[in-house]
Amino acid sequence: MSVFAIVTSAAAAAAEEAQVHAAEASSAGLPQLDPAWWPSQLFWLVITFGALYAFLSTKALPAIAGAIEERRDRIADDLDQAGDFKRQAEDAENTYNQALADAKAKAQGIAADTRAEMDDEIAKLQAETDAQLGKQVAAAEAHIGEMKTAAATKVGEAAAETARAVVETLIDEAPTEEAASRAVASAAAGLKG
Amino acid sequence: MYGFRAAGPMEQFEILPIVDLHLGSINISLTNSALWMLIGTGAIIVFFFAATRRAALIPGRLQSVAEVFYEFVSDLVRDTIGPEGRKFFPYVFTLFVWILVSNLFGLFPTFPGAPHALHTFTPTSHLIVTLALAMLTISIVIVYGFYKNGLGFFKLFAPSGLPLWLMPLLILIEVISFLSRPLSLAIRLFANMFAGHVILKLFAGFVVSLLSAGGAVMLFGIAPFFGAVAVTALEFLVAALQAYVFAVLTCIYLNDAVHAADH
Structure with a gap:
């Protein structure tokens, strides 16, 4: 205040300034320490503070608390729900994976069965074909054997005839067919032997 | 002369009646202090009602x-x-917003030319108001302390686990510290508001005085002008901080009342 007084007095030249100083001098002391105004301040403090407390504690604060609580509940609910959905999704995924694994296993089983069946069939067909071929080969061999024997007989007959013809030419006497065959047979035996 | 007139730094704290009211012999006039209590409280109620x-x-x-x-x-x-502090929450909340708004509204500049009784006013710049709030807090602490702990409330003054020969000294210190709480609580808030407004007014007064000196001296008015701007910003911080400090200390003292027997 004294600093202020120095500055103002340095600057003061007008009557207005003097008036200010006069006013200051008249209200000596701090206004805070004047007990005359204490009851009024306390009275209005009680009124305003009491009214504010009544309003805040019964209306505003419960309303705010309600809004915050509701939001917290809602968020918790939403999180719970999200958790449920996640669990459901996981269940569905597990079921799907299970079904997939089952289907795979089944498909592999079917493939294996089919392969085995086909192998059997092929083996059967092969066996059948082998048997048939064997039969045909045997028949052909028998036929060849027959033809060989027939050919050999024909060769013997031809030899005997040739021998008869040769002997007839040589001695003008034809041996009997029997003798000729015998002679050829013994000659053939001799050749063979 | 430029017709500027600077009020003294204490003029802003003067209580001026607007409407004379009497309750018996007690003067309960509506004053500028009461007006700003009503404006502050009204603003809080309107805000929270709208919100x-x-x-x-x-x-x-x-x-x-x-x-x-x-x-x-x-x-x-x-x-x-x-968790036991839940029942004190409305009280602490009311205390915090009432002091905060009371502190802040007094910082707004007065509408130029308004009559003195309508100048912005800080109700918390009066010791009687802050003392009443502090006494309210301490009364709640004492009443609830005895209600909750019975005579166990006295354990507050005798911390456990101390050698017996130290007890008398410590109890004395604790009692003095407890008794000084309402005073320190009241004076801290009052003094912060009071000093802030005095400094603000001094800077502003310098500006007016230098301007009214005329001539080149007027240029020196720039320095206290920026000083006033800076102090205004600081005072907004102090206003919020002191409301917070009052609320925090109230909580700490209430905590003593709730947990006195646990000491």
Whole structure:
């Protein structure tokens, strides 16, 4: 205040300034320490503070608390729900994976069965074909054997005839067919032997 | 002369009656202090009424601000007192917003030319007001302390686990410290508001005085002008801080009342 007084007095030249100083001098002391105004301040403090407390504690604060609580509940609910959905999704995924694994296993089983069946069939067909071929080969061999024997007989007959013809030419006497065959047979035996 | 007139730094604290009221022999006049208590309280009520009128799941702007205040004080009470502090929450909240608004509204500049009784006024710059609030807090502490702990409340003055020969000295110190609480609580807030406004007025007074000196001296008015701007910013911080400090200390003292027997 004294600093202020120095500055103002340095600057003061007008009557207005003097008036200010006069006013200051008249209200000596701090206004805070004047007990005359204490009851009024306390009275209005009680009124305003009491009214504010009544309003805040019964209306505003419960309303705010309600809004915050509701939001917290809602968020918790939403999180719970999200958790449920996640669990459901996981269940569905597990079921799907299970079904997939089952289907795979089944498909592999079917493939294996089919392969085995086909192998059997092929083996059967092969066996059948082998048997048939064997039969045909045997028949052909028998036929060849027959033809060989027939050919050999024909060769013997031809030899005997040739021998008869040769002997007839040589001695003008034809041996009997029997003798000729015998002679050829013994000659053939001799050749063979 | 330029016709400027600077008021003294104490003039801003003068109580001026607006409407004379008497209750018996007691003067309960509506004064400038009462007017600003009413304006502050009215503003708080209007704000919270508007903010909670349609309490929505997704809060609007006002509701967000109200919820920030709510959570701030709610966290303060819970962290300091614990779950049992819930019942004191409305009191601490009322205290915090009432002091905050009272501190802040006094910082707004007066409408130029307004009569003195309508100048902005800080009710908390009067010791009797802050002392009443402090005594209210301490009264709640004492009443609830005895209600909750019975005679166990006296354990507050005798911390356990101390050698017996130290007890008398410590009890004396604790009692003095307890008795000084309402005073320190009241004076801290009052003195901060009082000193802030005095400094603000001094800077502003310098500006007016230098301007009224005329001539080149007027240029020196720039320095205290920026000083006043800076102090105004500081005072907004102090206003919020002191409301917070009052609320925190109230919580700490209430915590003593709730947990006195645990000492």
